[in-house]
Amino acid sequence: MHNLRQYEVPLQRYMAMMDLQERNERLFYKLLIDNVEELLPVVYTPTVGEACQKYGSIFRRPQGLYISLKEKGKILEVLKNWPERNIQVIVVTDGERILGLGDLGCQGMGIPVGKLSLYTALGGLRPSACLPVTIDVGTNNGKLLNDEFYIGLRQRRATGQEYAELLDEFMTAVKKNYGEKVIVQFEDFANHNAFELLAKYSPTHLVFNDDIQGTASVVLAGLLAALKLVGGTLADHTFLFLGAGEAGTGIAELIALEISKQTNAPLEETRKKIWLVDSKGLIVSSRKGSLQHFKKPWAHDHEPIKGLLDAVKAIKPTVLIGSSGVGKTFTKEVVEAMASINEKPLILALSNPTSQSECTAEEAYTWSEGRAIFASGSPFDPVEYNSRVFVPGQANNAYIFPGFGLGLVISGAIRVHDDMLLAASEALAEQVKQENLDKVLIYPPFSNIRKISANIAAKVAAKAYELGLASRLPRPKDLVKYAESCMYSPLYRSYR
Ligand SMILES: O=C([O-])CC(=O)C(=O)O
Numbered sequence: 397m398h399n400l401r402q403y404e405v406p407l408q409r410y411m412a413m414m415d416l417q418e419r420n421e422r423l424f425y426k427l428l429i430d431n432v433e434e435l436l437p438v439v440y441t442p443t444v445g446e447a448c449q450k451y452g453s454i455f456r457r458p459q460g461l462y463i464s465l466k467e468k469g470k471i472l473e474v475l476k477n478w479p480e481r482n483i484q485v486i487v488v489t490d491g492e493r494i495l496g497l498g499d500l501g502c503q504g505m506g507i508p509v510g511k512l513s514l515y516t517a518l519g520g521l522r523p524s525a526c527l528p529v530t531i532d533v534g535t536n537n538g539k540l541l542n543d544e545f546y547i548g549l550r551q552r553r554a555t556g557q558e559y560a561e562l563l564d565e566f567m568t569a570v571k572k573n574y575g576e577k578v579i580v581q582f583e584d585f586a587n588h589n590a591f592e593l594l595a596k597y598s599p600t601h602l603v604f605n606d607d608i609q610g611t612a613s614v615v616l617a618g619l620l621a622a623l624k625l626v627g628g629t630l631a632d633h634t635f636l637f638l639g640a641g642e643a644g645t646g647i648a649e650l651i652a653l654e655i656s657k658q659t660n661a662p663l664e665e666t667r668k669k670i671w672l673v674d675s676k677g678l679i680v681s682s683r684k685g686s687l688q689h690f691k692k693p694w695a696h697d698h699e700p701i702k703g704l705l706d707a708v709k710a711i712k713p714t715v716l717i718g719s720s721g722v723g724k725t726f727t728k729e730v731v732e733a734m735a736s737i738n739e740k741p742l743i744l745a746l747s748n749p750t751s752q753s754e755c756t757a758e759e760a761y762t763w764s765e766g767r768a769i770f771a772s773g774s775p776f777d778p779v780e781y782n783s784r785v786f787v788p789g790q791a792n793n794a795y796i797f798p799g800f801g802l803g804l805v806i807s808g809a810i811r812v813h814d815d816m817l818l819a820a821s822e823a824l825a826e827q828v829k830q831e832n833l834d835k836v837l838i839y840p841p842f843s844n845i846r847k848i849s850a851n852i853a854a855k856v857a858a859k860a861y862e863l864g865l866a867s868r869l870p871r872p873k874d875l876v877k878y879a880e881s882c883m884y885s886p887l888y889r890s891y892r
């Protein structure tokens with residue numbers, strides 16, 4: 397840590413950590429686990445975003461497995477080339493929508509690598525059981541296509557049938573090579589592919605889209621915890637989203653599902669408390685004809701409204717959620733409008749990395765005169781306002797996917813079910829203590845994350861057993877203890 401702290405530039409710390417992962421994996425994990433709050437922003441969001449942008453020029457040794465269009469017809473062979481046989485989790489991207497940074501082609505490899513290092517450090521999966529994969533179908537990023545250091549195929553993205561066939565060969569090869577119980581986590585695909593891939597492979601594979609489902613679960617957990625500060629039930633709230641892509645519609649759907657479970661009202665009804673704004677304005681029924689299919693459930697009856705500020709004034713939300721990937725969109729006027737409608741406005745600026753955050757923590761607290769309950773996808777330091785210290789929460793799927801995956805592994809689950817996402821949310825919300833709420837913090841600190849992950853894993857596994865989706869029998873009695881006993885620790889053995 398002493399050596400690492402000599403570097404002042406975050407990207408240099410990232411490179412030093414990647415070198416360490418290559419040189420001494422056990423020490424890498426020991427360091428990451430013991431200094432999780434300090435190192436998470438280095439190996440993960442936000443620094444991993446910059447690393448992906450500059451991946452070609454900082455490239456030293458390959459990490460992960462690249463599968464390109466050139467491997468078509470040979471993907472099973474390529475998988476067999478990977479030195480580890482016993483894979484439990486794959487994180488795969490095609491690099492088309494890396495965080496809120498857009499198409500970074502196969503430089504997106506930083507994301508599967510980073511996510512999987514959290515699977516090990518936060519969720520306790522063995523490093524050798526983790527396989528990062530980047531599917532290289534080209535890139536539409538002109539800057540990268542002309543960059544002498546670009547490491548991927550220099551062509552525009554394959555689409556349509558060519559794309560679908562490559563992905564299908566990959567999914568088939570994965571199941572053939574690793575069996576039914578390998579988790580495939582889709583990460584940072586563009587909307588048009590993300591929803592389709594999830595729908596297509598959910599019935600036959602153990603698949604999970606972190607941007608749709610993981611983000612939804614972590615946000616729902618924060619909302620459940622926030623109810624202890626604002627009072628009422630979820631059904632008493634009105635939600636407004638800026639951004640109607642994977643995160644926005646995924647979160648909206650999970651909130652609607654939870655309200656429906658709590659109140660026995662049908663989903664079509666509970667969805668009506670949730671409004672979404674996209675780049676063309678409020679999503680309303682008159683737009684239905686031209687909406688992408690994943691937005692259609694959110695087209696409620698209302699006059700058309702163009703901008704976010706007018707939408708806030710018209711809808712009067714109690715909760716404002718940013719999931720558009722566009723930074724600085726929660727302006728002073730927007731936050732002030734939220735603060736004039738609500739005594740304690742709940743504001744979540746989820747887009748990553750920090751540059752894409754809808755507003756900063758300081759802006760949220762200052763513009764709301766210290767009344768906002770705020771969390772963000774990327775980390776922000778505590779803020780002092782009017783001699784009070786506010787600690788912003790990090791509403792990042794890193795809280796959920798490692799424990800969620802551990803729960804799938806320890807139960808031998810063969811499919812993901814929405815009820816498991818709800819179970820994960822409840823498990824995370826339970827870990828928010830009064831001392832956190834006293835600081836207006838709606839997430840627990842990351843310093844306890846392995847304990848949190850074990851609890852999430854236990855709840856997810858319990859749900860898998862309940863639903864008849866678990867294949868590891870008999871069911872262990874104490875699932876928390878069992879989860880903990882399965883977790884990898886980078887221990888140094890004593891030989892004396
Ligand atoms: O990687 C993160 O920090 C969260 C995430 O999945 C994304 O922004 O796409």
Ligand SMILES: [Mg+2]
Pocket residue numbers: 495583584606607
């Ligand atoms: Mg993501």
